[in-house]
Amino acid sequence: xxxxxxxxxxxxxxxxxxxxxxxxxxxxxxxxxxxxxxxxxxxxxxxxxxxxxxxxxxxxxxxxxxxxxxxxxxxxxxxxxxxxxxxxxxxxxxxxxxxxxxxxxxxxxxxxxxxxxxxxxxxxxxxxxxxxxxxxxxxxxxxxxxxxxxxxxxxxxxxxxxxxxxxxxxxxxxxxxxxxxxxxxxxxxxxxxxxxxxxxxxxxxxxxxxxxxxxxxxxxxxxxxxxxxxxxxxxxxxxxxxxxxxxxxxxxxxxxxxxxxxxxxxxxxxxxxxxxxxxxxxxxxxxxxxxxxxxxxxxxxxxxxxxxxxxxxxxxxxxxxxxxxxxxxxxxxxxxxxxxxxxxxxxxxxxxxxxxxxxxxxxxxxxxxxxxxxxxxxxxxxxxxxxxxxxxxxxxxxxxxxxxxxxxxxxxxxxxxxxxxxxxxxxxxxxxxxxxxxxxxxxxxxxxxxxxxxxxxxxxxxxxxxxxxxxxxxxxxxxxxxxxxxxxxxxxxxxxxxxxxxxxxxxxxxxxxxxxxxxxxxxxxxxxxxxxxxxxxxx
Amino acid sequence: xxxxxxxxxxxxxxxxxxxxxxxxxxxxxxxxxxxxxxxxxxxxxxxxxxxxxxxxxxxxxxxxxxxxxxxxxxxxxxxxxxxxxxxxxxxxxxxxxxxxxxxxxxxxxxxxxxxxxxxxxxxxxxxxxxxxxxxxxxxxxxxxxxxxxxxxxxxxxxxxxxxxxxxxxxxxxxxxxxxxxxxxxxxxxxxxxxxxxxxxxxxxxxxxxxxxxxxxxxxxxxxxxxxxxxxxxxxxxxxxxxxxxxxxxxxxxxxxxxxxxxxxxxxxxxxxxxxxxxxxxxxxxxxxxxxxxxxxxxxxxxxxxxxxxxxxxxxxxxxxxxxxxxxxxxxxxxxxxxxxxxxxxxxxxxxxxxxxxxxxxxxxxxxxxxxxxxxxxxxxxxxxxxxxxxxxxxxxxxxxxxxxxx
Ligand SMILES: Cc1cc2nc3c(=O)[nH]c(=O)nc-3n(C[C@H](O)[C@H](O)[C@H](O)COP(=O)(O)OP(=O)(O)OC[C@H]3O[C@@H](n4cnc5c(N)ncnc54)[C@H](O)[C@@H]3O)c2cc1C
Numbered sequence: 001x002x003x004x005x006x007x008x009x010x011x012x013x014x015x016x017x018x019x020x021x022x023x024x025x026x027x028x029x030x031x032x033x034x035x036x037x038x039x040x041x042x043x044x045x046x047x048x049x050x051x052x053x054x055x056x057x058x059x060x061x062x063x064x065x066x067x068x069x070x071x072x073x074x075x076x077x078x079x080x081x082x083x084x085x086x087x088x089x090x091x092x093x094x095x096x097x098x099x100x101x102x103x104x105x106x107x108x109x110x111x112x113x114x115x116x117x118x119x120x121x122x123x124x125x126x127x128x129x130x131x132x133x134x135x136x137x138x139x140x141x142x143x144x145x146x147x148x149x150x151x152x153x154x155x156x157x158x159x160x161x162x163x164x165x166x167x168x169x170x171x172x173x174x175x176x177x178x179x180x181x182x183x184x185x186x187x188x189x190x191x192x193x194x195x196x197x198x199x200x201x202x203x204x205x206x207x208x209x210x211x212x213x214x215x216x217x218x219x220x221x222x223x224x225x226x227x228x229x230x231x232x233x234x235x236x237x238x239x240x241x242x243x244x245x246x247x248x249x250x251x252x253x254x255x256x257x258x259x260x261x262x263x264x265x266x267x268x269x270x271x272x273x274x275x276x277x278x279x280x281x282x283x284x285x286x287x288x289x290x291x292x293x294x295x296x297x298x299x300x301x302x303x304x305x306x307x308x309x310x311x312x313x314x315x316x317x318x319x320x321x322x323x324x325x326x327x328x329x330x331x332x333x334x335x336x337x338x339x340x341x342x343x344x345x346x347x348x349x350x351x352x353x354x355x356x357x358x359x360x361x362x363x364x365x366x367x368x369x370x371x372x373x374x375x376x377x378x379x380x381x382x383x384x385x386x387x388x389x390x391x392x393x394x395x396x397x398x399x400x401x402x403x404x405x406x407x408x409x410x411x412x413x414x415x416x417x418x419x420x421x422x423x424x425x426x427x428x429x430x431x432x433x434x435x436x437x438x439x440x441x442x443x444x445x446x447x448x449x450x451x452x453x454x455x456x457x458x459x460x461x462x463x464x465x466x467x468x469x470x471x472x473x474x475x476x477x478x479x480x481x482x483x484x485x486x487x488x489x490x491x492x493x494x495x496x497x498x499x500x501x502x503x504x505x506x507x508x509x510x511x512x513x514x515x516x517x518x519x520x521x522x523x524x525x526x527x528x529x530x531x532x533x534x535x536x537x538x539x
Numbered sequence: 540x541x542x543x544x545x546x547x548x549x550x551x552x553x554x555x556x557x558x559x560x561x562x563x564x565x566x567x568x569x570x571x572x573x574x575x576x577x578x579x580x581x582x583x584x585x586x587x588x589x590x591x592x593x594x595x596x597x598x599x600x601x602x603x604x605x606x607x608x609x610x611x612x613x614x615x616x617x618x619x620x621x622x623x624x625x626x627x628x629x630x631x632x633x634x635x636x637x638x639x640x641x642x643x644x645x646x647x648x649x650x651x652x653x654x655x656x657x658x659x660x661x662x663x664x665x666x667x668x669x670x671x672x673x674x675x676x677x678x679x680x681x682x683x684x685x686x687x688x689x690x691x692x693x694x695x696x697x698x699x700x701x702x703x704x705x706x707x708x709x710x711x712x713x714x715x716x717x718x719x720x721x722x723x724x725x726x727x728x729x730x731x732x733x734x735x736x737x738x739x740x741x742x743x744x745x746x747x748x749x750x751x752x753x754x755x756x757x758x759x760x761x762x763x764x765x766x767x768x769x770x771x772x773x774x775x776x777x778x779x780x781x782x783x784x785x786x787x788x789x790x791x792x793x794x795x796x797x798x799x800x801x802x803x804x805x806x807x808x809x810x811x812x813x814x815x816x817x818x819x820x821x822x823x824x825x826x827x828x829x830x831x832x833x834x835x836x837x838x839x840x841x842x843x844x845x846x847x848x849x850x851x852x853x854x855x856x857x858x859x860x861x862x863x864x865x866x867x868x869x870x871x872x873x874x875x876x877x878x879x880x881x882x883x884x885x886x887x888x889x890x891x892x893x894x895x896x897x898x899x900x901x902x903x904x905x906x907x908x909x910x911x912x913x914x915x916x917x918x919x920x921x922x923x924x925x926x927x928x929x930x931x932x933x934x935x936x937x938x939x940x941x942x943x944x945x
Pocket of ligand 1: 009010015035039041042055060297328456460468469509
């Protein structure tokens with residue numbers, strides 16, 4: 001029976017990144033993906049003829065350019081298009097737009113407050129400073145503060161030195177930033193509700209916390225430290241939807257000789273004397289490997305696939321308590337024509353960016369209150385985007401694909417499993433909100449895919465539908481992600497590695513967990529990762 | 540008063556003109572032969588109007604009109620205005636008489652310079668602060684506990700600089716009677732159309748010159764009045780490139796060109812104390828408490844100042860823009876932030892930021908490495924540099940009162 005060098009469980013983008021690097025290093029790698037397609041939370045699927053949906057993730061910024069280059073993804077079809085700003089609609093019929101042009105952006109804010117307009121630069125400066133600190137950590141394995149291996153000490157020193165280079169004022173600012181709520185943070189700069197509501201979004205996306213919960217300022221950073229072609233903080237559309245990222249990865253992987261099997265649902269990880277030996281599929285087939293890597297989240301991997309009796313108690317305890325709470329849903333909609341927003345002047349560029357309908361932080365927080373009570377938000381926060389305003393490949397001419405990311409949406413409805421009726425009612429809440437600002441929106445709908453945490457978990461395997469494979473709060477970052485002592489992609493089972501977003505530096509279509517995991521595996525195999533670029537300089 | 544929502548909506552259309560036109564734009568556009576525009580704080584501003592070389596000589600030989608409307612302007616009024624500004628800025632505002640202007644700077648709590656600018660005392664409790672960057676949140680936050688009203692009036696006030704040896708003659712010809720009594724850094728109001736214009740004897744060229752401030756709606760008639768009078772005195776409209784040459788000769792610094800303002804700096808080590816950018820002479824340790832005072836004085840007594848801004852004279856005639864400065868030709872000690880061949884001084888001059896003690900106690904044996912691109916090949920030159928006082932040129936006519944007519 002064939003034995004692969006590496007069996008990869010899951011064909012999400014991180015699994016594919018790891019697989020690509022390992023295959024390029026000369027190993028024989030097989031990717032086992034339970035779905036009939038690859039991509040995990042980064043896919044594009046045609047569910048109604050002529051329309052391609054970015055089913056889960058929908059915008060690209062975090063994906064590391066070093067990886068795109070190393071794995072030759074442009075050659076395999078990846079193109080990321082930068083887009084401009086967006087707008088939040090206010091209940092009085094106005095909107096606050098965000099523009100790329102610095103002075104237009106200031107004038108737009110000045111419509112609401114001259115002070116806030118002039119405060120934006122200081123805000124952006126402070127956030128950028130924090131990003132510049134974090135960015136170089138993305139493409140490095142976090143040090144293990146409990147090991148006294150020279151490498152860990154060296155990495156700890158690196159961290160300490162970076163921190164030590166700070167002035168006391170900067171150090172204080174950083175510690176505050178990591179622990180503050182996004183609402184408190186914004187209050188220090190801005191006075192206008194709508195300005196704060198607009199900027200707060202990045203602090204709560206994908207997170208089961210409200211804008212007033214401590215720790216959400218850091219989540220903002222996570223959404224700010226990406227880039228499009230060197231423009232830090234910018235976001236773009238992957239041409240052809242987010243599936244373009246993973247189809248390019250799959251193509252690159254296959255081009256270097258790798259094997260992908262879709263429809264291969266792994267039900268167990270085989271071990272022999274504490275060492276992983278392969279994966280068992282739903283039909284009982286065994287796929288043998290010298291090493292096994294799991295792209296599934298940490299809960300799925302250790303609570304569902306590995307025999308729990310083979311795992312240390314404290315480790316299991318930590319895995320069980322790793323916070324992975326679903327908080328988001330998604331509507332993917334095929335529209336007959338471009339929606340109209342009477343509040344926007346005709347020809348406004350805003351329609352090509354993020355559109356929101358939540359104009360105060362209080363409304364967001366109330367939405368979170370509903371989540372705590374086990375209900376989807378009656379007045380949800382929606383991040384609506386129309387990629388087809390810039391990407392001609394996703395819908396027939398004149399028609400549009402609309403992606404609506406929705407928060408908050410609980411993993412269970414008042415303690416019960418989601419029903420189809422719940423799902424439809426959830427969708428209706430969202431459509432109603434959009435229709436309030438876009439008359440005729442409902443009539444334009446040709447097809448719609450509604451995804452609550454139930455659908456996201458069932459399809460992508462994200463436990464509870466948590467989009468980041470575990471929340472990005474500071475207690476679950478760096479050497480605490482996912483479990484202290486196991487933050488270096490290795491696990492208590494010899495020969496079993498994890499490479500998904502549950503690991504450092506976390507979620508989003510970033511690829512860094514997958515790349516770092518490949519580096520550690522190659523290190524264990526004493527293979528020089530010569531084909532792996534180190535992180536771009538932050539100067 | 541318009542309802543707030545209605546006001547906000549009326550302003551939505553700003554995005555249709557992402558580059559605003561200053562109140563003088565119509566005239567500049569009509570005169571522009573080169574059509575070389577850039578964005579100055581979101582306004583269309585000319586690099587040049589007809590010929591940078593000749594525009595420069597208009598400043599130095601006849602007179603030049605330079606539109607400074609995009610300069611950021613704040614109005615500070617109220618019973619505590621002087622006390623407030625004294626706490627805000629490093630120079631003593633109590634010494635700034637009514638109808639006087641002074642150059643000043645303001646700092647954050649760490650003594651790092653937020654900006655430099657000019658402060659106009661229009662009346663006992665009415666001031667105008669002009670600067671390069673925007674500071675409304677800082678100004679408002681600093682106003683806690685003071686009875687002051689602060690407003691941003693950049694768009695409402697048109698401003699134009701009239702500089703050069705015939706500047707006074709032009710004003711006189713335009714009928715601004717009494718302008719001859721203005722001493723340097725003095726201002727007065729003069730009737731214009733159905734209102735008035737504030738004229739100060741200030742400028743950014745080191746030459747005889749004035750700056751005129753008027754409500755935006757009076758801009759064109761003011762321009763026309765000057766232009767009509769200027770015909771016989773060689774008055775020309777100029778762009779920034781010519782002005783920049785004159786300001787380097789005068790040794791003036793530009794925020795976020797010759798130093799990085801504290802609120803803009805992404806790298807904490809780019810922030811500068813006043814003494815590190817040649818503004819030590821503004822700081823008045825005798826006056827009541829002002830923001831940044833303790834940090835500045837501490838750095839002085841503990842001798843922890845890290846940088847110094849100096850004027851350099853460089854051998855040869857190749858401008859050293861962006862050049863690295865070395866000590867003994869080997870040790871890197873700083874950077875040239877602005878440099879030109881000075882037509883007036885006939886010297887190769889530069890402004891540079893150096894790491895102390897170089898440029899402060901160690902001034903010998905400094906060199907600059909100039910990379911001069913000539914027909915797709917870099918000529919690498921290592922040239923000796925001498926620390927010299929700024930301004931690089933000093934003109935008697937700048938301060939002569941009454942001023943000369945040419
Ligand atoms: C609705 C939604 C919107 C999002 N929006 C954005 C966004 O706009 N931008 C952004 O950067 N990020 C976004 N994210 C987050 C981002 O998509 C994820 O963090 C990221 O894609 C996770 O990638 P991964 O490779 O780590 O894991 P996954 O994508 O979760 O991949 C895991 C893979 O393993 C497979 N798998 C699991 N169990 C098994 C098994 N037993 N056998 C075989 N295969 C298995 C799954 O099918 C899946 O393909 C979003 C996520 C969601 C859900």
